[in-house]
Amino acid sequence: MNSRSTVVVVGGGVIGCAVAYFAAVRGLDVTLVDSPRRGRATSASAGGLWPMGESVGLGCGVIFAKARGAGGHGPERLPESFLEFALRSNAMVPGLARDLRADTAIDIEFERTSLLFVMYDESDEAYAQALWEDYPEQRHLFEWLTASELAVAEPAVTRRVRGALRFHGDDQLNPYKFADALRAGARARGARVLAHTEVTRVVVAGSRVVGVETPTMSIGCEVLVNAAGAWAGQVGE
Structure with a gap:
């Protein structure tokens, strides 16, 4: 399955959800891809x-x-x-x-x-x-x-x-409710949220990032925001 968004955000913690929310508020087509993991900062000390x-x-x-x-x-x-x-x-x-x-x-x-x-x-x-x-x-x-x-x-x-x-x-x-509210707010403003979904590959054409792949779909994009926190390096690789 293939789809496309202007902005793809990888990571659904406070930062990723905030990026998705404010991008959606500005009328951008946004997809938030999130794979919750133990030890993420939102659940540790983001309050x-x-x-x-x-x-x-x-x-x-x-x-x-x-x-x-x-x-x-x-x-x-x-x-x-x-x-x-x-x-x-x-x-x-x-x-x-x-x-x-x-x-x-x-x-x-x-x-x-x-x-x-x-x-x-x-x-x-x-x-x-x-x-x-x-x-x-x-x-x-x-x-x-x-x-x-x-x-x-x-x-x-x-x-x-x-x-x-x-x-x-x-x-x-409350960091948990903050992330939940930003995620729900992004949805309310038209963003698509793919929960429990891992980015397995970043697609590059020349010197530009043009999309990402998950186990079930490919998502093309103009902008990729890597908000994966401690796992950002893995996404970058």
Whole structure:
């Protein structure tokens, strides 16, 4: 069986479903091909929306430091462009949550919360102080908590701390429902979703990708988006 779409998206996690949804919103003919596997990021840790926490190194900064071969202690801060991108992206989520609920009736459980960097020793405190001083434009998103203030805010946290730096605007949602809503929204906007389907071959003509093959069909395309996450390398090969 042969078919054709303007855009084929490989991978049905949060990223793949988001690409399919926004492409469909723009009126493009989209096919999403998804083969769920254990260990995908959507089911592991895709629920945190941490523009400040990630940018100052409390998430991707660890990976960034490894990639650069950076030495020293503490997380590696990401480039300023990453912070700008993350803040702008996070500001779009409430509107996206409303749109998805209108399109699909799915509540992605978006919540305005915060992230705590808990300080256990002098090095933690020095790192937090540096963040406080180095991000004056984002100071309104920071809140310095003493040990006693932290105990009131989070009674379950150990008392053997010096305090915490709170990042306001670092929010959360339900990653499972987010992916489900994006997938359902893409369908509602006309996208075709092939669930439990594996891409077995990428079809190339000259220097261009012109389609993909699955065990049961061939799909021609103008654009292929490889959103297979940890398996993206296999798709690329």
